[in-house]
């Protein structure tokens with residue numbers, strides 16, 4: 001769960017609450033004072049100030065919805081970080097980097113009166129590395145006289161500079177046409193977002209743990225019979241099931257219900273099905289046969305769910321067969337082999353007797369809530385500040401790497417990016433993850449932390 005470097009992809013930054021179609025995201029990037037906020041105001045067509053900068057207060061990146069020629073998109077203003085001891089270049093680069101990564105296209109703003117500075121050059125390197133479509137805005141071209149200066153910006157290698165006066169509106173139509181050409185129609189489909197409707201559950205586990213028994217128990221036997229009587233040639237792949245007063249979409253129930261006999265390759269196909277179900281699901285209920293020793297396949301399936309970034313609930317089935325001795329060994333197996341999902345809600349159930357079925361839905365809801373948790377940048381940095389002060393990284397080779405600041409780059413699952421002054425050891429990263437969980441919960445969800453080192 002501690003993703004190495006560069007681990008996270010463009011995500012649902014500030015958008016796509018459950019049930020909404022995600023919009024393509026434009027990040028507005030540039031040095032302070034080049035006119036980003038003014039330009040963002042111009043793009044979203046509002047006159048009121050976007051930014052209420054309180055000195056010394058780090059604010060979250062702000063995103064707004066905008067429309068141009070009937071197409072909707074999101075604009076993310078990447079300005080607003082406190083310029084502190086870190087120095088202007090590092091701060092600007094860091095915020096720009098995040099903005100760029102979480103965007104579908106970049107609007108790079110340069111002050112045409114100033115020309116390109118070293119900071120601009122550094123930002124351009126970041127943009128190149130990210131490989132995102134980029135539009136170059138030469139701002140503060142209020143009149144004809146400055147237009148010539150804007151032409152020099154061709155030398156930046158970002159294509160045509162669009163001369164604009166964000167203040168007066170000059171040139172902003174052409175700029176927006178170029179932006180729309182750079183933005184994809186719809187952002188690349190990322191998991192866990194966009195679809196809306198009932199929450200999507202994958203019921204997974206190795207053969208014979210009781211998946212179909214559990215499904216029949218929660219869905220009601222009759223439903224199954226009805227499906228079979230209908231004589232449909234194709235089983236429904238996903239099934240809507242009423243549970244705890246809500247409708248849930250259980251993914252690939254046909255695969256669960258079909259009696260797969262052990263033929264060669266059955267494991268392989270089971271694994272493919274599991275991975276396909278995980279792709280479509282938001283939360284995985286992982287079933288484990290508590291009456292038998294944990295199998296390697298159990299841990300493999302758990303790893304698949306964690307790596308897929310799904311919310312996770314672990315259900316220990318066949319609890320009706322539990323006795324003192326088995327229980328003792330089970331708890332030890334869990335401690336030893338299931339550390340990777342220590343954070344997952346656990347339910348001890350019996351598909352046979354119906355024991356604790358009512359606990360399943362609250363566990364799923366808890367996991368989904370953890371999966372969607374968002375911590376504000378201010379709260380996160382207050383927490384990180386205290387953590388670093390109380391538990392500094394061990395000194396290595398005469399140097400002490402420090403976490404400088406952090407931000408949550410996405411949810412579903414929560415993803416964090418920490419900026420540090422040096423390489424953070426794996427042990428320290430695990431410590432940070434543990435403390436993050438203690439502080440903010442994240443029950444039932446993997447979290448990813450990537451670290452960017454600033455020289």
Ligand code: GDP
Nearest residue numbers: 031032033034035036037038079140165166167
């Ligand atoms: P940011 O730090 O990049 O978000 O920059 P702001 O939007 O806060 O603008 C910085 C300053 O530049 C403000 O005083 C703006 O009024 C001014 N400014 C922004 N756009 C233009 C423009 O097109 N022409 C002129 N003359 N000034 C501008």
Ligand code: GDP
Nearest residue numbers: 207208209210211212213317318319350351352
């Ligand atoms: P699947 O392969 O994961 O779908 O597992 P099944 O639902 O087919 O169950 C495998 C076997 O375990 C069947 O014989 C079930 O009757 C039995 N079984 C399932 N759940 C329970 C349970 O909670 N307790 C007991 N004692 N047996 C169960």
